[in-house]
Amino acid sequence: MLYAMIIILLAAALLGYRVISAVPPLLHTPLMSGMNALSGITVIGALAVFTAAPEGSGGWAAAALVLAMINVAGGFWVTERMLRMFRGGKREGEVKEIPWQ
Amino acid sequence: MAVTIFFAALVIVAFLIGIRLMQSPHTALWGNRLGALAMIFAIIWTFIATGRGSFSLALIYIATGSVIGLVLGQSVRMIHMPQTVALLNGFGGAASALVVWSAVLGYAGEGAEMLFWGTSGLALGIGVLTFSGSVIAVLKLQGIAFRKPIQIIGHGHILRIAILLAVLLIIFNMGFLGLYFGQFMTLIALLGLLAGFFMTLRIGGADMPIVISLLNSFSGIAAAVAGLAVENLILVGTGALVGVAGLILTRIMCRAMNRSLLAVLAGFTPGAHEKTLPAAGSTPSPKPDTGTPTEAGKAESTTAENTGTETEKPEEDLEEAAPADKISEKDLPGLLKNAARVIIVPGYGMAVAQAQIAVRQLLDALEEQGKDVKFAIHPVAGRMPGHMNVLLAEAGIDYDKLVDIDTINPQFAHADLVIVVGACDVVNPAANAAEGTPISGMPILEAEKAKNIIICNLDEQPGYSGVDNLLYEQPHVVTLWGDAAQTIPRLTAMIGKE
Known part of the structure; x- marks a missing residue:
């Protein structure tokens, strides 16, 4: 298990580095809020410890569940809202392109 | 075991493809949705895999969190996005801290390994630091409190000592294999809260992009380390992704301001300095003197x-x-x-x-x-x-x-x-x-x-x-x-x- 964890840690970090570096500055805010939502993945850790918690110690895990889920739902939803606003394309070609150089 | 690894890889690859889709504004929306879908899948898979205990209760908590998150996400305005992300970062960090905390309570006395005690102490410290740092950042950004950078006497020393002590305690917690874990973990949590508080307290407005990126990274690292503690592959991989993303953005922000991360964290607020720029005598620019206009x-x-x-x-x-x-x-x-x-x-x-x-x-x-x-x-x-x-x-x-x-x-x-x-x-x-x-x-x-x-x-x-x-x-x-x-x-x- 330890090896699997180390491998997945390194692989995710390396591949993540490559993919994330190529996200343009235009989308850095949605990128960050999306990654923010991903950090709520800790909800599955919370779920695991909650179901395994001995009597009377489930409170902390329950709090973790709620907080992580706020993070997940809030993060994905603000990202969705932001990305919906990004519109591209010239409208009806009313703008004449003038060469800049 | 093989199934666990397979599903973990599947979820992380889905997240990676989601980020890949975020490279273009045409596809970014679908990238985000793919990420959300993979998250739902991961939660369902965890339900199935853990397979015992209080299902319905867990569902109620998850639903509660989701509703709060969606309402929050729907109600914020775009100009308030920085504090929203900071707040959610804080929740993520706190959740990771609570996960290891309750894992520790569950494991106590069961002869867990060094790796467990070390990583749970570390995840607790980082998670708690993310939480308190984020809360201060939210207060600052929202204009509720601490709007101006605040620097108290011995600020840097307090911060450094708190971090150093926390690191020592994390090492002790690992070395003692759970002996005195209650005391150690409590102290680590308190020191983490203190460090996050002092770290963010003296940050000024325009340095916020750097701090938010850093806190974003911390929330990911906390999740990854918590994943090591509770041996959850998806948590480890996804946390690493978020940690890396936050670090990349932190670096980009630092470069764009030509400031080193340490200078920002050390509270070097440029506004507090003397205006070192005399109006004249500093112009290799094509324009003439910027001095007196009547010249x-x-x-x-x-x-x-x-x-x-x-x-x-x-x-x-x-x-x-x-x-x-x-x-x-x-x-x-x-x-x-x-x-x-x-x-x-x-x-x-x-x-x-x-x-x-x-x-x-x-x-x-x-x-x-x-x-x-x-x-x-x-x-x-x-x-x-x-x-x-x-x-x-x-x-x-x-x-x-x-x-x-x-x-x-x-x-x-x-x-x-x-x-x-x-x-x-x-x-x-x-x-x-x-x-x-x-x-x-x-x-x-x-x-x-x-x-x-x-x-x-x-x-x-x-x-x-x-x-x-x-x-x-x-x-x-x-x-x-x-x-x-x-x-x-x-x-x-x-x-x-x-």
Whole structure:
């Protein structure tokens, strides 16, 4: 298990580095809020410890569940809202392109 | 085991593809949705895999969190995105801390390994630090408390000692294999809270993009380390992704401000420093002295420049050329009329003035006249990475008009007119011209090179860095002081009228 964890840690970090570096500055805010939502993945850790918690110690895990889920739902939803606003394309070609150089 | 690894890899690959789709604004929405889908899948899979205990209760908590999250996500405005992300970061960090905390309570006395005790202490410390740091950042950004950077006596020492002690305790917690874990973990949590508090307390407004990126990274690292503690592959991989993303953004932000991360965290707030920039004697720029406007030498060279580069300049300028050689408000209609290529430079001041819609109307008016208009976006414009793009997109401005610094800089020399809206430091030529100022060496938008510049800032005060803006006095610059929500419509009204 330890090896699997180390491998997945390194692989995710390396591949993540490559993919994330190529996200343009235009989308850095949605990128960050999306990654923010991903950090709520800790909800599955919370779920695991909650179901395994001995009597009377489930409170902390329950709090973790709620907080992580706020993070997940809030993060994905603000990202969705932001990305919906990004519109591209010239409208009806009313703008004449003038060469800049 | 094999199944666990397979599903973990599947979820992480889905996240990676989601981020890959975020590389283009055409596909980004689907990237985000894929991420959400993979998250739901991971939660369902965990339900199935853990397979015992209080299902319905867990579902209720998950539903509660989801509803709160969705309501929060729906209700925030785009200008408040930085504090929203900071708040959610804090929740994520706190959740990771609570996960290891309750795992520790569950494992206590069961002879867990060194790895468990080490990582749970570490995850607790980082998670708690993320939480308290984020809370302070939210209070600052929302303007509730600590708006000004606060530095108390021995600030740096307190921070360093807290972190050092926490690291020692984490090592002890690992070494003692759970003996005294209650005491150790409690102290680690308290020190983490303290460190996050002091770390963020002395951060100023314009450094916020750096801190938010860093806290984002921490929330990921906390999740990854918590994943190591509870042996959850998905948690480890996803946490690593978030950690890396946060670090990449932190580095980009630091570079864009030409500041080292340590300098920011050490509370080196440039505004607090003396203005080291004398008005004169610091100008390798093509323009003459920025000193006293009445200087004879300045008048001469400015006239030369006017005739040299601005052949189609309106005649009003020549009429009143005598005492004030600088272009003035009278010239505005002519400037707006004759400019074919316009670049708008928005700064956080535009957002503070709520002038996005006014800017959008200005854009529409300019485009109606067949002018080519672009926006120059500095990486640190706003309070979080890419914030300005979101604010302009919200105002309905197409993203293909939003151009990043490297692409737009060579185009300033070809621009007839630059309109600066609520931006100061990011267009201040002092960054290139003067040595030893807080912004020296910081990459700026080279608005100075444009033929003419209109500056719509609130007042003459320098920006966050405290360095006087060398642009304001230059002959090809008109300054229009006041609330951008009022000055921009004035410009718009001038367009199309003679």
